Amino acid sequence: MKILVFFFLISGFYGHTNQLKALYNSLDPKSVMQHVAFYELYPDSKEGQAALKRAWQLLSQGTLHQQNTPLTNLDLKEIISLITRQSFEPNVMLNQEQLQLIQAIAHNLANRKKKGVSLTCKEDVLKTPSEEIDLARALLLFQSDRENLEYIKQYETMLDLMALQVLTRLSPDSSDLEKIRALNDFIFQQMQFRFPPHSLHAQDIDLYTFLPSVLDNRQGVCLGVSILYLCLAQRLDLYLDIITPPGHIYLSYPDKERVINIETTSRGIDLPSEDYLGINNRILQKRTIKEVIGLAFINQASVFWQKDDYQQAINLYKKAQLFLPQDPLLKMFLGINYLLIGEKAQGKKILQEIRNLTFEESVSAETIPEDYLKKRIDEEGIRAVFLNVDETRDSIIRKQKTLKEVLKRFPKYRAGIFQLATTWLQLNRSMEAMQTLETYYALDPTNATVAYYLTILSLQRLDFNQAWKYWHQANRLTLERNHRPKVLKELHVHLKRLCPDPL
Template identity: 50%
Template sequence: MKLFWMLAPIAVFANAQIKTLHASLDPSSISKQLAFYQLYPDTPEGQKALACAWKLLGTNQPNKMALPTLDLQPLIALVNRQPLDEPPVLDVAALDLIDSIASHLHNRKLQGHFVWNKSDLMALPVHEIDLARALLLQDVKDPIQIRQYEATLDLMALQIGARLNLNSTDIDKINAINDFIFHEMRYRFPPHSLWTDDVDLYTFLPAVMDSRKGVCLGVSILYLSIAQRLNLPLEIVTPPGHIYIRYRQNPDKVVNIETTARGIDVPSKSYLSIHTKSLQTRNIKEVIGLAFVNQAAVCWQNENHKEAITLYEKALPYLPGDALLNMLLGYNYLFVGETAKGKHLLEQIVNQPLEGSLICETLPRDYLNGQASIEGIKAVFSHVDETRASILNKQEQLQSILKKYPKFRDGWFHLAVTHFQLNNHAQALIALEKLHKLDNTQPTVEYYLAQLKLMRFSPSEAWKHYEQAQSILAKHDHKPPCMRALYQALQMTYPK
């Protein structure tokens, strides 16, 4: 009896603490409600948390859902899984349950959601493709595993939907997705040392979801997969070497979503450069091809050119007639000795500027004209890891090649880049001046020369290169902000 009176206050205190914890829960968080239930399943508060989570899962459902009788632990583990945890294995009953809960999501209206083989996928119109299903079919063989990843996406969309209502605007949806992905789930761009070696691991949807890390393409794919479930129309934009997504509010106003910077709205002009006048937009089917292109880049970097060719060829049906893809595939054909195939592809694009670019790439032309070699192409694309040794190695390769091919324009440009990386502006200037003598129609080169001449107190020479760049840009009606800044700097130093 005495023991009872001693333990009673402890029990009362514990119950009070549980009630306090329950009262502090975010009422719109499925994961927190389920986590509380997992900790206190046999308490009234735990049962309330479970009921609340179930109600949130059924938000926007036409009919009220009853609590299921099957074991909820795998579902709870899936919702609350941390990046380093092994994903729980859901049985078919649990997958069917999640599929039933998510049956109202918009991607269920797409024909692509019911496709289970690649040939049927290729036959679909672009607007009927379910991006997540399409990419998982490329990367995952087991249908049950595909359903597991889709179940995770469904639960993510349901959680975001629980914080929306029937009057929520598309901007509300964007804000809710940003909050959930970047702040609650903490998806991040991987550290430089990781993604440069394993960019493909941070591109494909399963790896991005498992690690909660992704490069621009990887997180954009995740974002688009969720957006399709929430009926949020987004555009895909690919500046050179990058990808981001945007929402078009009206013909004249867009909201950019920079997935490498937690979804902030970066001004569109920030993605432009001296030689990039406009931004290329892509469709959902092309995004599938871009995933193969990213993976091929890793094989190229590892000098596995046959595998790179295989991946580029897989991308071809999704990116028909794409000049960049044809150029990259053409180079890799050259690397493995299939010279006729490589030249054929390069001849197709030699007079064709890449989408959004002002001028044609010089490398295909120089190679076809005998002013560059296959080894020269390899040197231009050789990887540097920002260490002095790797930069010097690339520099030595280029210097050796330029002795044999002194009219190799991209060779001189990339030699200048290595000098910039080593903070050797004097040698960079020499390389760019040699390139200028070969070709004075490249606005980027003229801009760099103007900047270097200004730094070295040669304003008259700086003005000459500025005016040359301006003349080229004026023909294309292109006014990049960096040229305005250079003009102001020149006017302050040596006004005209």
């Protein structure tokens, strides 16, 4: 705890009673952590006892006098260490008396009004309406091997303590915007939750998604930290929209004057909604609390897919379907994994459901289902486009070599061609990337992203006629889907500055 280090450094200067009193009076009157740190340093002093009492007054929100348990009989350090311990320190398991005390002082948290907070089995979660779901309870029930309420209550207590600390910075009439500011400060500044390095989360994304792991390690991918944020928001009676651009998730608050976004991978900063849209992403999907549970299983399934454990990936995708029964991307992933374990009939049946489907949020259609059903690719070719690439050049070259071999046998495999072009771009080989994308465009001119990339690459070569040709195609395709992406507008301005439209 950083505040402890501070006190240790200066404690030698405050040996006298007056100086100790002065130090006590300098504590932030609303900081639980500072008062606990002071008590741990001076437990036998009058000021130390006062700090202990003040910490519990803050946490109990004025209900301390209702507790009959003497505070000195409880191991305060164990309770507070649930949220102050470092990630390398061992987990703390509270006893029943400690758990009951926290539950008593947290009984007024807003999530206690939800039916879902008292559910004890997975089946009941599935039957409960999304608006009545307590996200922490539902996730902990589904993410543990067994419905172990003692295990669940440990993490729920941790969340309760966090919410109670946030409330010390708020008043009963605090606005939602004040709650957001307090949550951002607590999660990202005081607790210092962070996005893990790519080399870690790419291999073990489930560890940085599941609520217990995120709480224990204070690291999480966008979904993991967003889940934590939502669990605390439910306790503070703060309603947030859950938005999922492709491969991402962030939270949003619809203020009367404007939308306020919360980017959990960047310490809660407010990015414009338009920045989350791209050439192929035309709308921002809103998700329900129940759908978030399904997304967590999709993240976990991706880990087993990368490890070639396709059966386990299927099992997890089926769990995700309990919460996302009609999600087309989930169907595609499930169908592909059936193909990869040799269950071709089942895989084809699922892919047939989304054949030639343009997802609601997209501009261009998914091509893998159609190409597979038309025998333009086989299972090994599908596997190739999902090969993982890390920060190393070698991983890019390995994937590129595999894709080249696939395309020798299946030259009309569009996803393979696009992924090959992507590897060339990653290697800064723009000429090869352009040639590869032109091959794709000749096969299928309806991919707006391909047209956009070809515009940029033509512009780099100062081939303005070709640049305008591809820009007009990208613009036509996006307009057909009622989409006017910011990046395409900016590219248009740049093109006009360099060369008037010759068409």
